Structure formats: C-alpha cells, structure tokens
Amino acid sequence: MSADRKPTFGRILIAGILAGLIAGLLAGTFAFFAGEPRVDTAIAIEEQNALAHGESGGEELVSRDTQKHVGLPLATGLYGMAVGGFLAVAYTLLRRRLRTGSDTRAALGLAGAGLLGIVIVPFLKYPPNPPAVGDPATINQRTLSYLAVLALGLVAVWAGVVAARTQTHEWRRATAGLAGFLVVVTVAYLLLPTIDEVPATFPAVLLWKFRLASLGTQVVLWSVLGLAFAGLLNRLATRSANPAAAPAAVATADA
Structure with a gap:
C-alpha cells in the first residue's frame, strides 16, 4: 500500500468481515455436502443405541432440515465474519512487522498462520467427533x-x-x-x-470421514478468507492511490 495514503482501519475491518462472510458461506456449502450426511448417519446410530437401551429420544427443538438448510449457513457465515474481523485486526497490528512489501503475501501469511495454529494443531490433538460420540x-x-x-x-x-x-x-x-x-x-x-x-462399536470409517470433512471445512474457510481478504486489500490500495493521481491528471488537462 502507499506510504502516504493508507486505508483506514474501519475499511480494513469491513474488508475482513466481508471476506469472512464469503469464506463462511463457501465453507458452509462444503460442510453441507461433505459433513452433514455423516452427521445424519451418526445421529441415526445414536437413536438406535437409545432405542436398544429402552430410551426414547427427546423432542427436537429445531428440526434437522432447519439445522442443515438454515442453521449451518448462518453459523458458518457468522463464524466466518468473526474470524475475518480477527484477521483484519491482526493484519492492522502486525502489518509493519511482517517482512514483506506485498499485502497479498501478508494476508495469505496471516491466514496460513491462523489455519496452522487455530485449526491444525488442535485437530491433531483433539480431533472433532460426531454427535454420537x-x-x-x-x-x-x-x-x-x-x-x-x-x-x-x-x-x-x-x-x-x-x-x-x-x-x-x-x-x-x-x-x-x-x-x-x-x-x-x-x-x-x-x-x-x-x-x-470413541466407543469401540462406533464405525471407524464414519468417524474419520466426519473428521476429514470437519478439517476440510476449516481449510476451505481459511483458504478462501486469505484469498478474499488479499483481493479486497489490493482493491482498497488501488482506491487509495487513485485520489493522489487525480490532481495530476486535472493539471495536465488544464495545460
């Protein structure tokens, strides 16, 4: 970005939130197709185990259709916006300490660091489990x-x-x-x-498919977030540079 004209923090924050919304919705789409079928299967196993022990399932406060078609995109969209805001704040605070002159590399580097520290490290120690576990x-x-x-x-x-x-x-x-x-x-x-x-009787294939789908959702979110945020930063930089060039163009036209 130009040293004399830089986007304000407010614009950077909006860019991060918008990038997060885009990333969250795309991650939610991935989760719908890759993860929700595994969740349905896990819930079915849980219900069968409850019936086998003479227990009746509680009444659903929110139907599965509503959870999948409304709750999932809403949750991933809001989560993406929150993470995007976090990325924008981190970019604002750390930009001068990042040893690169490229905003694209800075944005992608921070998103990659977030994916590694916030997703990969916890995943390898405590991988997520489906509802029946x-x-x-x-x-x-x-x-x-x-x-x-x-x-x-x-x-x-x-x-x-x-x-x-x-x-x-x-x-x-x-x-x-x-x-x-x-x-x-x-x-x-x-x-x-x-x-x-994890119970010994729980299908191992289903467990790992669910975990891989969960990991894939996070990878999609952080990858798209980094790319979208980098693109929006470049757009902000271009807009910030244009007003500085405008007076020169007007003076040339008058001459």
Whole structure:
C-alpha cells in the first residue's frame, strides 16, 4: 500500500468481515455436502443405541432440515465474519512487522498462520467427533483442554516465527522456525490430557470421514478468507492511490 495514503482501519475491518462472510458461506456449502450426511448417519446410530437401551429420544427443538438448510449457513457465515474481523485486526497490528512489501503475501501469511495454529494443531490433538460420540460429564474438561491447545497452537506459530528470525540464511530460517514450532507443540501435546471417548462399536470409517470433512471445512474457510481478504486489500490500495493521481491528471488537462 502507499506510504502516504493508507486505508483506514474501519475499511480494513469491513474488508475482513466481508471476506469472512464469503469464506463462511463457501465453507458452509462444503460442510453441507461433505459433513452433514455423516452427521445424519451418526445421529441415526445414536437413536438406535437409545432405542436398544429402552430410551426414547427427546423432542427436537429445531428440526434437522432447519439445522442443515438454515442453521449451518448462518453459523458458518457468522463464524466466518468473526474470524475475518480477527484477521483484519491482526493484519492492522502486525502489518509493519511482517517482512514483506506485498499485502497479498501478508494476508495469505496471516491466514496460513491462523489455519496452522487455530485449526491444525488442535485437530491433531483433539480431533472433532460426531454427535454420537462424547460423554456429557466430561464436556468441561474437553472444552478447557481444547481452548488450551488452541492458545498453545498460536504460541507455537509465534515461537516458530521468532526462531526463524534469529537466522540469516534461508535454509537456517526454515529449520529454526520448524524446530521452534515443533518444540512448543510437542510440549503442549505431552502436558495436555489425552481424551478418547470413541466407543469401540462406533464405525471407524464414519468417524474419520466426519473428521476429514470437519478439517476440510476449516481449510476451505481459511483458504478462501486469505484469498478474499488479499483481493479486497489490493482493491482498497488501488482506491487509495487513485485520489493522489487525480490532481495530476486535472493539471495536465488544464495545460
């Protein structure tokens, strides 16, 4: 962006939220086709197990059709907007510290860091489970553990960046960055408790298809978010540069 005319934070924030909305809706579309069929199958298994134990399923407050066709895009859209706002704030605070002159690389780098720290690191330690899996009595422990690994995932990304910047040669930067990241992740994985509540009778294929669909949804969201935010930033930069060129064009026309 131009050093003398830069988009205001308000415009950058709007760009991030808009990019997040686009990413959230596309991620929701992916989740609808890749994840919802697995959720339906898992719910059916849960209902069959309840009937086998003489239990009757509770009355649905919201129907599955409403959850899939209204709740899912609404949830992913709102989540995308929130993440997009977070990315815009991170970009505003960290832009000067990013060692690149390209707004596109800056946006994609931050989105990639978010995907790695917020999604990949927690996923490998605590992969998501479908509705039929999980003990309600451990929900507090699972929530706290997940939040802890999420925070440590961001710390690991930060540690990798700091370690990389201590080196001058490219291959040494890559090695130091990877080592710093892996050290924090390894310590986090060892300290945090292992939680495995998947029943032995639950279909393994269904479980991993659900987990891969969940991961794919996040990959789509963060990838589209980075690309859309980079595109909107470039558009803002172009608009900010145009007013500076306008007086020169008018003076040339008058001459």
